[in-house]
Amino acid sequence: MIRKFLEKRIQKKLKEGWLCYGQDRRERAVSIAQKYIDHPNASIVQDALRLHGLANYKLKRFDLAIASLERLSTLTNYKQDHYSLAISLLNAGEVDRSMQCFEQIASAHNPQMAFSLSYGEMILQFGKRLYQLNHYEASVVMLNQLMAFYSGVRTIDPEILYTRGIPSFHYFEDWVKNLIPQHHSDPQGWWFRAQRCLPKEAQAILEVYFI
Numbered sequence: 001m002i003r004k005f006l007e008k009r010i011q012k013k014l015k016e017g018w019l020c021y022g023q024d025r026r027e028r029a030v031s032i033a034q035k036y037i038d039h040p041n042a043s044i045v046q047d048a049l050r051l052h053g054l055a056n057y058k059l060k061r062f063d064l065a066i067a068s069l070e071r072l073s074t075l076t077n078y079k080q081d082h083y084s085l086a087i088s089l090l091n092a093g094e095v096d097r098s099m100q101c102f103e104q105i106a107s108a109h110n111p112q113m114a115f116s117l118s119y120g121e122m123i124l125q126f127g128k129r130l131y132q133l134n135h136y137e138a139s140v141v142m143l144n145q146l147m148a149f150y151s152g153v154r155t156i157d158p159e160i161l162y163t164r165g166i167p168s169f170h171y172f173e174d175w176v177k178n179l180i181p182q183h184h185s186d187p188q189g190w191w192f193r194a195q196r197c198l199p200k201e202a203q204a205i206l207e208v209y210f211i
């Protein structure tokens with residue numbers, strides 16, 4: 001009885017921590033989470049590690065974020081936790097490790113949870129961050145993965161894409177426009193291969209960048 005009572009108090013405290021996180025009071029969120037990252041209760045530990053990792057990420061303390069999120073992703077094997085670790089590694093300059101971590105998302109669990117993104121959104125956000133950091137070859141790898149989603153559904157209809165968790169095509173178009181013609185070693189070769197899998201309506205939108 002006492003243990004359950006104390007655990008409820010801790011869960012209430014962690015809710016306060018998440019509230020602080022949402023209110024940009026990240027130092028306070030870290031302080032609360034730090035107290036419970038080694039608690040005997042597994043669910044409390046996971047919640048505390050997630051809060052600790054994400055709050056430190058927002059504070060750009062990537063080494064601390066990585067330590068917590070690496071431990072968390074091992075415990076949960078959740079897509080979102082692997083993504084949080086991958087993006088932290090990327091921002092810390094550990095590109096190869098971040099790519100390896102991102103690969104684990106495809107086979108990880110996908111429970112409903114706060115701060116969750118669809119797999120398609122993860123590919124988009126991760127790939128665009130690679131582009132922003134001038135890792136163009138790796139960004140093309142992510143772009144091609146997202147292109148396969150449009151190929152799979154054979155449409156770029158916004159409503160259908162939304163129901164499948166696939167980003168709107170205009171985000172992909174903007175990514176292609178800024179990445180392929182300027183930074184790909186063989187833009188025409190990429191475009192030739194893209195035409196073989198993209199829906200016709202998508203090809204009509206993108207062809208202007210390859211004329």
